[in-house]
Amino acid sequence: MEKPRHILLCVAGLTPQIILETLDVLLVERQERVVEIRVITTLKGRNRLRDTLLDKVNGQLTQFCRDYALDLNRIAFDETTITLLRTLDGRAMARRFC
Helix, strand or coil, X not given: CCCCCCEEEEECCCCCHHHHHHHHHHHHHCCCCXXXXXXXXXXXXXXXXXXXXXXXXXXXXXXXXXXXXXXXXXXECCHHHEEECECCCCCECCCCCC
């Protein structure tokens, strides 16, 4: 039997800190094992994620992993795990649609 993969699936807007807060509960408080983070967001949301979380040197996710002695390389999370919301004609949504 194949081991289950623990994937965190999030919907994020312009406040990617919700991902870190969720990781805090899962990884630190509950001692769960997350091997991948997948995010559904808009184009602006993706840019915010890239700028604030994904930087391997100064990003908030890197700092989070340092603070809790977690191996960042054990969690798959990069631009390939981010899915953009799209309009009916296939264009990436730049911002929220509500």
